[in-house]
Amino acid sequence: MSDKGNEAKNITRRTALERGAGVAAIGVAAAFATPVSTPSAAAAPGPRRDALPTTVAGVRIPDTQLARETAAFARTVSSATLFNHVMRTYLFSSLLFDRQGVRYDRELAFVAAALHDLGLVAAYRTPTERFEVDGADAAQRFLKEQRVAAERAEVVWDAIALHTNVGIATRKRPEIAMISIGSGMDFAGNDIQRIPSDLLDEILTAFPRAGFKQDAVDNILSLCRTKPMSVLMHPFAEVGRRHIPDFPVPTVEDLLRAAPFDE
Template sequence: MQAEIVAALPKSVAGVAVPDTAAAKAAARLCAEHSPGFLYNHCLRTYAFGRLLMARQGMACDAELTFIASALHDLGLLEPFMTPTQRFEVDGADAARAFALEHGFSDAEADVVWDAIALHTSPGIAVRKQAEIAFVHIGAGADVCGLGMSLISPDDVAEVLDAWPRLQCKTQFHRLMLEVCRRKPQAQALTFTAELGRAHIHGFACPTFEQLMAAAPFDE
């Protein structure tokens, strides 16, 4: 089933070429093997929306690295790649960097993949980094929060959604993030996921910034 999904990768979507390299296909396969359908589709939409939005600014990128980072950017939400203490972005970045090195990429290229994933939820930072890092951040923000979607033509949006349907992405993504919060609440400190945990999990054991500052060992 998952192998069939990867084999059916389109050559392009909404004018955005989908890399046809062995490493790109392996990244898509790794994502498909471990992800629920909604998350796999989100990762591929991240690539397409990021490319579409950044092209409007005249920005080019290494398509293969951008695709790999997009396909693997949520590995940290999945059991095989999840550590007990790290935030999910770092877990995913570590796994994706290892993947890049195993598939013959240089240390510098693997570092770009790491940064793209580790920083994909960091507004104001990712967009100041290399193009591939900015593309993943912009694409993920567009697909999850709708940021910049008004700048993409309705026909292009429809083509991306036809290729990779949402499959109740809002509901499913919310549920998955809450499960991560339940499993390792302390890892959510000072992240956006802490907001979810406090709002929806009774007794969520994760300090706020104010609590951490108040507990600092100083008299004033």
């Protein structure tokens, strides 16, 4: 058996489930989630730090205290390229949902979008967890510091943890579905034709891509190099296998063939 096959034997069923349960899908589902939401909190007074536009492409950016604190936090810990990506994620998904007449909690959607890639930031990476879980945990800690109600923080956790698995996320409430749809649209251009060209131009002018493609590849390869088992059964493993010699992460077939059954 190859070295890769021998390594696969050392992966227990529990490890496989903990590190790679479910293959993350990249794409946009045609259906939108059930329009059930709670009203956004009223805007609260507070200092304006690096204020965002009030609207972009007809999409309102929430101006609550929590939204401002979240945007300031995301901007501080993220690169400019990553920050622009999370903002476009909110704008793309909100534009689609607004045009479909879907009701959702705008503040919650904005917060989830702004925080959804914290797991790519070195300060919030753990040695073993998938980046989606790292990001969800970091967001939950931030929201606890902001005294956000536990049930609202839980929605944000789910939105971030599920955002690379569109097939699951789009079966959940709108604020969860939006992060998967919006991030997939910005990452791979999924269903970008749904965005009118003039509105697309306005979004890209407000939050330029600024080398996002290469930045995303670099982030993926960083995860693959520093904690390869976190991408077990994850689409990012494909990038690792293409670019990293002797990439140690087994494939799904390796895991299957290494299962401890005599056949």
